[in-house]
Amino acid sequence: MEVMDRADCVRLLAMRSPAVGRLAVVVDGDPAIFPVNYGMIEDRVVFRSGDGTKLRAAVDADRVAFEIDDASDGGHGWSVVVVGRCVRAPTNGPHLMVLQGTHLEPFAAGDKLTWLMIEPESITGRRVPAVRGWYW
Amino acid sequence: MEVMDRADCVRLLAMRSPAVGRLAVVVDGDPAIFPVNYGMIEDRVVFRSGDGTKLRAAVDADRVAFEIDDASDGGHGWSVVVVGRCVRAPTNGPHLMVLQGTHLEPFAAGDKLTWLMIEPESITGRRVPAVRGWYW
Numbered sequence A, B: 001m002e003v004m005d006r007a008d009c010v011r012l013l014a015m016r017s018p019a020v021g022r023l024a025v026v027v028d029g030d031p032a033i034f035p036v037n038y039g040m041i042e043d044r045v046v047f048r049s050g051d052g053t054k055l056r057a058a059v060d061a062d063r064v065a066f067e068i069d070d071a072s073d074g075g076h077g078w079s080v081v082v083v084g085r086c087v088r089a090p091t092n093g094p095h096l097m098v099l100q101g102t103h104l105e106p107f108a109a110g111d112k113l114t115w116l117m118i119e120p121e122s123i124t125g126r127r128v129p130a131v132r133g134w135y136w
Helices: A006-016 A053-058 A094-100 B006-016 B053-058 B094-100
Strands: A002-004 A019-027 A030-041 A044-049 A064-073 A076-088 A114-129 B002-004 B019-027 B030-041 B044-049 B064-073 B076-088 B114-129
Touching (some): A002 A006, A019 B064, A030 A064, A030 B019, A030 B064, A030 B076, A044 A053, A053 A114, A064 B019, A064 B030, A076 B030, B002 B006, B006 B030, B006 B076, B006 B114, B019 B044, B019 B053, B030 B053, B030 B064, B044 B053
Antiparallel strands (some): A002 A114, A019 A030, A019 A064, A030 A044, A044 A114, B019 B030, B019 B064, B030 B044, B044 B114
């Protein structure tokens, strides 16, 4: 298993976006996991959320975890995990244009009104060769 | 968005396995997320773990969350989430043969010695049409 450095991880996050990742949050002490469409602004993961369990658990959480992976990328499997504080993204003025530049389109109009952003505390990744299928 | 019933979710879990899913656990109050190769025994997710953060956080946890998804499956995106208690899987006698039947091969010999199993409390899923790309 190979540990990827932060720059490689950010590059993979950016290369793949907009795409699907998974957000893990703690709800009443238990883990919960949600798929989200995400985009990147520099080293920050951004995503949109409607009102609900995901938003309530994520907003202002000191630590959420976000993950992307690919099981077979040119003979390797890899995974990148971002851990950090989740905040509402500023949507006033030029910030909104930057957010819109992530091309995160909500599926249904009127849904997913809130832009959220992870301020990364750590961005880590690992890569394994896909011999006999790969295995974490 | 369409809610899938439990039988559809279990069918998707089984159809895809052995494959990669993501395990979310709580570590010192914070969410952590790990990719794992998983297999199914009836409605139970099984996976293997070496010693480490994942194993310590998962074993005997009252609630872990496990997720698989596909962003573009014949015009739809879908996600299935299993929530339940995580226990060591029995490996004596016939149980070991059943576990081996999941074809979960460890990548490196000597690693991933412990078989873990999620006793499902809930298995839920949802499906969205992939119009303009899909969006959760």
